[in-house]
Amino acid sequence: MDFRLTDEQLEIQQMVRKFAQNEIAPLAAELDRDERFPAETFRKMGELGLLGLLVPEEYGGAGQSVLTCCVAMEEIAYACLSTALSYLAHAVLCTHNLACNGSEAQKRKYLPGLVSGAQLGALAMTEPGAGSDALSLETFAERCDGAYALSGSKTFITNAPVAATFLVYARTDRQAGPAGISQFIVERGFSGFSVGQPFQKMGVHGSPTAPIFMDSCRVPQENLVRGENQALSILLKGLDVERATGASMAVGAARSVLDRAVAYAKERQQFGQPIAMFEMIMEKLANMSTELEAARLLVHKAAVLCDEGIPCSLEASHAKLFSSEMAVRAASEAIQILGGYGYMREFEVERVLRDLKMGTIGGGTSEIQRLIIAREVLKRGRT
Numbered sequence: 001m002d003f004r005l006t007d008e009q010l011e012i013q014q015m016v017r018k019f020a021q022n023e024i025a026p027l028a029a030e031l032d033r034d035e036r037f038p039a040e041t042f043r044k045m046g047e048l049g050l051l052g053l054l055v056p057e058e059y060g061g062a063g064q065s066v067l068t069c070c071v072a073m074e075e076i077a078y079a080c081l082s083t084a085l086s087y088l089a090h091a092v093l094c095t096h097n098l099a100c101n102g103s104e105a106q107k108r109k110y111l112p113g114l115v116s117g118a119q120l121g122a123l124a125m126t127e128p129g130a131g132s133d134a135l136s137l138e139t140f141a142e143r144c145d146g147a148y149a150l151s152g153s154k155t156f157i158t159n160a161p162v163a164a165t166f167l168v169y170a171r172t173d174r175q176a177g178p179a180g181i182s183q184f185i186v187e188r189g190f191s192g193f194s195v196g197q198p199f200q201k202m203g204v205h206g207s208p209t210a211p212i213f214m215d216s217c218r219v220p221q222e223n224l225v226r227g228e229n230q231a232l233s234i235l236l237k238g239l240d241v242e243r244a245t246g247a248s249m250a251v252g253a254a255r256s257v258l259d260r261a262v263a264y265a266k267e268r269q270q271f272g273q274p275i276a277m278f279e280m281i282m283e284k285l286a287n288m289s290t291e292l293e294a295a296r297l298l299v300h301k302a303a304v305l306c307d308e309g310i311p312c313s314l315e316a317s318h319a320k321l322f323s324s325e326m327a328v329r330a331a332s333e334a335i336q337i338l339g340g341y342g343y344m345r346e347f348e349v350e351r352v353l354r355d356l357k358m359g360t361i362g363g364g365t366s367e368i369q370r371l372i373i374a375r376e377v378l379k380r381g382r383t
């Protein structure tokens with residue numbers, strides 16, 4: 001067991017940290033206020049090689065691991081959670097998923113645009129009637145003369161307003177339950193495909209979210225990924241990677257609020273001394289620091305298991321549940337440490353708290369993570 005990152009990972013961490021502090025952090029408040037997607041940042045991330053971090057080099061990517069992606073994600077989220085969420089949907093949920101499961105022809109056709117950022121990506125699983133119970137999805141793909149006609153709708157889709165390439169889960173067998181699900185690559189321009197009005201959200205205002213609609217949307221047969229009724233394992237493995245990398249967003253944001261709280265506590269004087277000298281403030285900082293470190297270890301463990309191809313739904317759920325709830329606690333405590341200023345927009349911690357709440361819902365709610373963990377613990381009988 002080695003807790004140190006490799007030299008290459010440390011280099012990538014430094015590179016992303018510098019980019020995030022120079023290019024991403026300065027925009028964060030504006031994106032929140034104006035509800036604006038940072039297209040220019042994604043262009044620059046494409047040039048830097050960040051959009052294809054997880055894509056093999058033969059398709060123009062950087063060929064890095066899920067662990068390295070978590071390290072990069074922590075830095076992006078430290079600077080701006082909106083940017084991090086849209087990056088997650090593009091680079092992990094869509095691009096990495098396609099790199100893992102697409103055919104040679106699909107990868108040659110779609111990955112270069114996703115890696116450069118010429119095309120942005122999204123993944124569409126959730127439906128109005130199938131959220132936590134995702135496997136009950138009803139979007140149906142019917143075969144018709146050498147193509148499929150997809151009908152149904154998806155909701156809460158990150159990047160839908162800006163994406164060109166969508167990975168869509170649809171049912172190809174109505175009787176087969178979870179074993180009747182397939183995955184399709186759907187282009188925004190396909191006939192019968194449309195994107196609804198973006199949602200107005202509590203947080204992550206810079207990461208656009210919208211429903212999509214498919215009305216006999218014609219998808220060529222060659223855009224079926226793997227084969228009919230083959231998507232259950234893709235979906236489940238994808239969720240493990242999503243939960244590990246998504247949890248690293250929470251770690252990055254928690255680190256940012258801890259740093260702000262520490263700086264403020266050292267600076268702010270009350271009763272003739274810095275508030276950092278008060279034991280109740282020290283206790284908060286100690287708890288935040290300890291929980292942050294524990295969360296990062298859970299995230300890195302889940303990421304390493306993903307990289308080694310070891311089934312890790314338990315570890316991914318541990319990481320997601322603990323990190324997302326830890327980060328909400330940390331942001332709330334940071335606001336408390338900043339007192340009245342913490343409640344003011346100018347100090348930005350309130351934005352991070354609003355943004356972070358999404359982490360306990362998206363990618364599977366905290367309740368669903370607890371269900372997965374409890375079922376696994378009960379199945380194993382001993383830990």
Ligand SMILES: Cc1cc2nc3c(=O)[nH]c(=O)nc-3n(C[C@H](O)[C@H](O)[C@H](O)COP(=O)(O)OP(=O)(O)OC[C@H]3O[C@@H](n4cnc5c(N)ncnc54)[C@H](O)[C@@H]3O)c2cc1C
Pocket residue numbers: 089122123124125126130131132133155156157158159204209358361362363364365366367368371
């Ligand atoms: C900002 C944002 C971005 C998102 N991006 C995407 C995306 O890019 N692609 C995508 O496909 N989806 C996306 N989602 C959807 C997200 O994954 C779902 O919102 C989530 O899985 C919960 O589904 P739901 O909203 O339908 O809630 P529901 O499933 O209706 O849950 C409502 C409540 O009931 C609880 N509940 C449900 N079942 C159980 C149970 N068995 N036991 C105990 N409690 C239960 C839930 O925990 C929750 O508290 C996004 C969501 C948000 C908020």
